[in-house]
Amino acid sequence: MRIPSLLALFLGAACAGPPRIPFDEGTGWHASVHSGERWSNDRYIEEYNASGIEVYLPVPGTEGWGWELGASWGSGSGDASEKINVTRNNVTAVEAVDNHRESDIYELTIGVRQTYFPDSVVQPYFGVGGAVFKTKNVDHFDVDALLADPAVQPKPPEVEHFQTVDLALYLRTGLQWRILRDRIRKDSEMLVILDLRGSFGHEFSFVEVSLGVGYGR
Numbered sequence: 001m002r003i004p005s006l007l008a009l010f011l012g013a014a015c016a017g018p019p020r021i022p023f024d025e026g027t028g029w030h031a032s033v034h035s036g037e038r039w040s041n042d043r044y045i046e047e048y049n050a051s052g053i054e055v056y057l058p059v060p061g062t063e064g065w066g067w068e069l070g071a072s073w074g075s076g077s078g079d080a081s082e083k084i085n086v087t088r089n090n091v092t093a094v095e096a097v098d099n100h101r102e103s104d105i106y107e108l109t110i111g112v113r114q115t116y117f118p119d120s121v122v123q124p125y126f127g128v129g130g131a132v133f134k135t136k137n138v139d140h141f142d143v144d145a146l147l148a149d150p151a152v153q154p155k156p157p158e159v160e161h162f163q164t165v166d167l168a169l170y171l172r173t174g175l176q177w178r179i180l181r182d183r184i185r186k187d188s189e190m191l192v193i194l195d196l197r198g199s200f201g202h203e204f205s206f207v208e209v210s211l212g213v214g215y216g217r
Helices: 003-014
Strands: 030-040 047-058 065-088 091-115 122-141 158-162 166-179 189-201 206-216
Touching (some): 047 091, 091 166
Antiparallel strands (some): 047 065, 189 206
């Protein structure tokens, strides 16, 4: 997958028109749900699925910039080696063992978004903001070979732990299709959303491509 090409395409579309609030009347709001695939630099889960919910609140008089709030969750698993303390004959040393990790990733985001072409059926947008992550890991250490030595006292074969809270900066862009305008109620619309987001954090970073559906005015 050519991530740089997608980023260039969406960013070009997002910056192609004059910024305006994408609603004809009122302050407007959009709520949406989405699901997509993430490609991360985590050595255990390089690729996993994530889903979430979002609320977008345009602010009058701010040249089209509005607040966006979101929450997402994902899960994945993978294999890598992990260093653990191993005691042999009362002498403790650090050794690398094979480990299977199952992870649950929770995320909260807050940022701002600019939406373009308010009268168009297809609207590009661009957003920037911050995220907070919390990750639950369950490690399954392969200690069978170590346990074969009666002099060894390794860690338990399974350990559950939470990683420390991680902060990240995100950039996003995408396209939203406005459908069923005024069909459900006056000044309302349904949305189909294609989103591309890059998140850059201390613990891990990722690129996410997702599809979503929304409703609002």
